[in-house]
Amino acid sequence: MSTAKQEGSGGKLHRREVVKILLADRGGMLVVAGLGAPAWDATEAGDHPLTLPLWGGMGGAAMIGLGLAIAQPDRRVLVLTGDGEMLMGLGSLATIGARGTRNLAVVVLDNERYGETGMQATHTAYGVDLAAVARACGFAACTTVTTMDEVARLRGDVHTAAGPLFAQVKVDADKLPLVLPPRDATHLKNRLREALLGPKAHF
Amino acid sequence: MSRDWPRGLYQVLKDQGVRQVSVVPDAGHMELIRLCESDSRMELVRLTTEEEGVALAMGAWLGGDKSVLLTQSSGIGNCINMLAMLAVSQTPLTMLVTMRGDWGEFNPWQVPMGRATRPVLEEMGVLVSRANRADEVVPLAEGALRIAYNTFRPTALLIGQRLLGAKTFED
Numbered sequence: 001m002s003t004a005k006q007e008g009s010g011g012k013l014h015r016r017e018v019v020k021i022l023l024a025d026r027g028g029m030l031v032v033a034g035l036g037a038p039a040w041d042a043t044e045a046g047d048h049p050l051t052l053p054l055w056g057g058m059g060g061a062a063m064i065g066l067g068l069a070i071a072q073p074d075r076r077v078l079v080l081t082g083d084g085e086m087l088m089g090l091g092s093l094a095t096i097g098a099r100g101t102r103n104l105a106v107v108v109l110d111n112e113r114y115g116e117t118g119m120q121a122t123h124t125a126y127g128v129d130l131a132a133v134a135r136a137c138g139f140a141a142c143t144t145v146t147t148m149d150e151v152a153r154l155r156g157d158v159h160t161a162a163g164p165l166f167a168q169v170k171v172d173a174d175k176l177p178l179v180l181p182p183r184d185a186t187h188l189k190n191r192l193r194e195a196l197l198g199p200k201a202h203f
Numbered sequence: 204m205s206r207d208w209p210r211g212l213y214q215v216l217k218d219q220g221v222r223q224v225s226v227v228p229d230a231g232h233m234e235l236i237r238l239c240e241s242d243s244r245m246e247l248v249r250l251t252t253e254e255e256g257v258a259l260a261m262g263a264w265l266g267g268d269k270s271v272l273l274t275q276s277s278g279i280g281n282c283i284n285m286l287a288m289l290a291v292s293q294t295p296l297t298m299l300v301t302m303r304g305d306w307g308e309f310n311p312w313q314v315p316m317g318r319a320t321r322p323v324l325e326e327m328g329v330l331v332s333r334a335n336r337a338d339e340v341v342p343l344a345e346g347a348l349r350i351a352y353n354t355f356r357p358t359a360l361l362i363g364q365r366l367l368g369a370k371t372f373e374d
Contacts, residue, residue, distance in 0.1 A: 056284075058284070067223060067258070067270065068266045070246050070268065071223070089255070089258075091250075092251070095248065098249060185292035186292050186293045188292070189292045192265050193264075196266065
């Protein structure tokens with residue numbers, strides 16, 4: 001893997017390379033991918049029945065992860081989302097921090113942009129530090145990630161560290177080809193429930 | 204029965220197997236919140252805003268848990284866009300909504316959202332029922348939960364201010 005491929009044109013991390021590492025050998029991990037680029041990134045890494053890619057519900061990704069993590073305490077739950085989506089649901093960081101949940105990780109792919117609407121700057125472009133917010137909300141571990149070595153370490157922590165875990169991964173703002181997941185929400189919901197719960201998912 | 208409906212509601216939640224209870228507090232839900240909080244087999248999730256409870260319900264159901272959202276009617280306004288997710292994915296949730304801005308309301312700021320609560324929910328695909336008397340609350344809640352979890356859709360029970368007692372701001 002060349003260094004050039006791991007970086008975007010702005011010299012920060014390449015979001016699809018980051019997600020590929022985070023989702024490698026995912027085992028039974030449950031994944032919620034926030035709307036927009038994180039959903040496309042997760043799909044390029046491999047559409048999977050245990051992934052819920054979102055096409056809406058902006059601001060809700062972390063809370064979906066919390067509901068899943070409470071329902072499935074023996075599974076790891078990873079929320080992969082964008083900075084704009086996370087900013088819309090900042091209160092959910094307080095909710096998760098106040099409650100505490102050992103098996104939940106929230107990873108924000110922070111390109112400092114609203115990527116689907118014309119790459120307008122988000123608050124993180126003006127210095128809002130999401131990892132500091134998560135830390136102040138009581139997350140057990142919070143980190144800002146800027147190198148692929150740290151991404152590899154983060155992948156391990158997502159599977160094993162006592163959460164709630166929060167990571168803000170600084171990625172480039174390149175506009176990448178769309179890799180779209182299925183968009184029938186009932187299908188996405190049912191396939192995840194069936195893969196997780198077996199036949200009783202339908203009763 | 205009259206003031207005992209919170210305990211009846213709690214028993215319905217237990218009987219229907221509800222595990223995750225999310226809440227932005229309201230005085231009308233005080234007793235039910237206390238009962239759920241002290242039940243080690245229920246997971247009480249305190250929210251900063253009600254739409255978090257809608258998203259939580261999505262995750263809960265994906266993971267096999269039934270959930271309810273306890274909210275005041277003003278909180279329904281905070282849920283509108285998130286409710287689209289439940290409608291489009293046929294995901295169940297029952298919302299137990301204590302009304303403000305109707306019978307005997309003192310605070311004018313509560314009235315617009317109180318009036319809008321039912322139409323907003325219905326426009327977002329939620330099946331709505333309403334209890335006007337204390338003895339209706341428990342059976343209507345049971346029905347709302349059954350419809351939600353047997354037919355895979357969000358439902359709401361509005362608990363009228365007349366049975367809750369309007370806040371007077373005198374105490």
